[in-house]
Amino acid sequence: xxMENTSLTEVITVYEKLxxxxxxRVYRQSNFIDSSPxxxxxxxxxEETIPIVPTFFHVQGESKLHVLDFNKYNKxxxxxxxxxxxxxxxxxxxxxxxxxxxxxxxxxxxxxxxLNIFDPNEQDFYILFNSYGVHDLTINxxxxxxxxxxxxxxxxxxxxxxxxxxxxxxxxxxxxxxxFNILLxxxxxxxxxxxxxxxxxxxxxxxxxxxxxxxxxxxxxxLFSCFIEMNQDAKYVLDSIEPEITKIRVGSKxxxxxxxxxxxxEMELRLYSISRFIKPKMRILxxxxxxxxxxxxxxxxxxxxxxLEEFREQxxxxxxxxxxxxRSQDTFLAIVTSDQSREANEMSLVMKRxxxxxxxxxxxQSIGSFFGMNVTVPWQTDEYPSQMYFWIICxxxxxxxxxxxxxxxxxxxxx
Numbered sequence: 001x002x003m004e005n006t007s008l009t010e011v012i013t014v015y016e017k018l019x020x021x022x023x024x025r026v027y028r029q030s031n032f033i034d035s036s037p038x039x040x041x042x043x044x045x046x047e048e049t050i051p052i053v054p055t056f057f058h059v060q061g062e063s064k065l066h067v068l069d070f071n072k073y074n075k076x077x078x079x080x081x082x083x084x085x086x087x088x089x090x091x092x093x094x095x096x097x098x099x100x101x102x103x104x105x106x107x108x109x110x111x112x113x114x115l116n117i118f119d120p121n122e123q124d125f126y127i128l129f130n131s132y133g134v135h136d137l138t139i140n141x142x143x144x145x146x147x148x149x150x151x152x153x154x155x156x157x158x159x160x161x162x163x164x165x166x167x168x169x170x171x172x173x174x175x176x177x178x179x180f181n182i183l184l185x186x187x188x189x190x191x192x193x194x195x196x197x198x199x200x201x202x203x204x205x206x207x208x209x210x211x212x213x214x215x216x217x218x219x220x221x222x223l224f225s226c227f228i229e230m231n232q233d234a235k236y237v238l239d240s241i242e243p244e245i246t247k248i249r250v251g252s253k254x255x256x257x258x259x260x261x262x263x264x265x266e267m268e269l270r271l272y273s274i275s276r277f278i279k280p281k282m283r284i285l286x287x288x289x290x291x292x293x294x295x296x297x298x299x300x301x302x303x304x305x306x307x308l309e310e311f312r313e314q315x316x317x318x319x320x321x322x323x324x325x326x327r328s329q330d331t332f333l334a335i336v337t338s339d340q341s342r343e344a345n346e347m348s349l350v351m352k353r354x355x356x357x358x359x360x361x362x363x364x365q366s367i368g369s370f371f372g373m374n375v376t377v378p379w380q381t382d383e384y385p386s387q388m389y390f391w392i393i394c395x396x397x398x399x400x401x402x403x404x405x406x407x408x409x410x411x412x413x414x415x
Contacts, residue, residue: 079118085207271325289304
């Protein structure tokens with residue numbers, strides 16, 4: 001399939017730019033194509049004020065603007081256990097595989113379809129083994145779950161074992177990891193997952209538009225869409241984490257250091273979970289390009305290479321954020337250490353002044369205590385009961401203390 005198809009190019013370009021942003025992946029269409037009554041009245045007012053402008057169409061054969069509806073299956077969609085999509089049959093759903101079609105066995109023999117199986121059971125494993133010839137090693141990996149993320153090439157299919165994480169509000173929710181397995185055959189693709197993955201409806205919207213703008217809906221396009229959704233999940237989390245990191249750095253003066261350190265640690269854990277999510281996908285995409293390039297069309301292989309580059313940029317951003325958190329943590333610790341040192345210096349200054357005061361009054365107190373125990377003052381007798389000798393001794397002690405204080409002050413000033 002060539003990228004010369006301009007409509008197909010537009011579908012892929014817009015789909016790659018969709019993000020799970022604050023609007024929860026709402027494709028923001030231009031106000032000029034809004035069909036609400038309010039916009040109709042605004043459009044009429046614009047026609048009265050804006051002069052006549054000629055219309056230019058650079059794509060041959062198109063006479064009016066068209067809207068790419070990526071949200072066709074997002075409203076009121078109820079996912080069933082089995083989901084079947086092809087250009088011929090469109091979307092079929094059932095809780096039992098035999099209810100997909102009156103002749104479901106013939107339906108599964110068709111080409112260029114996507115079969116999604118939710119929460120597989122032993123009947124599904126039996127069908128995979130007997131009808132599709134899936135190797136028992138692959139079936140064991142799917143059955144056991146929680147296996148390492150990998151890509152394995154077999155004779156007539158390629159097996160992808162992936163682990164998805166549901167990020168809500170930029171945070172990873174515990175116990176919601178999705179074991180997502182992909183079986184890529186030549187003429188069809190089968191996806192299997194044990195928990196609900198909201199991006200299934202987005203993949204449906206993409207393949208529906210793709211089938212409307214291309215001649216053949218090959219299975220590698222579904223593979224491309226799966227990796228696009230994983231890439232958008234990582235984008236969403238990174239976009240939500242960046243302002244939080246900036247907030248930690250700017251708000252360091254008004255928030256307690258203990259709270260900052262705790263939030264810093266939580267942020268590092270979130271970055272680690274994203275890194276654990278991204279790196280296996282990068283390894284699988286590199287292996288796909290080297291080992292199984294002939295099983296994927298050149299156009300899809302090039303687009304998967306673009307996704308790999310985006311994963312690399314995200315990994316670079318993760319390293320940058322980790323570096324910021326490490327530097328900020330070192331800065332916070334240095335600030336805490338500086339505050340503690342300042343408090344210790346202030347305490348030392350107070351203790352020094354107390355010691356200086358004690359140096360003066362301790363000798364006086366000692367002598368006063370000694371002579372307060374009915375001890376006769378030297379040179380004082382019953383014949384000479386004068387207190388002059390007592391005050392002479394006190395003056396000598398005071399002079400000695402003052403002299404020691406002045407000497408100490410002069411020595412400190414000289415140093």
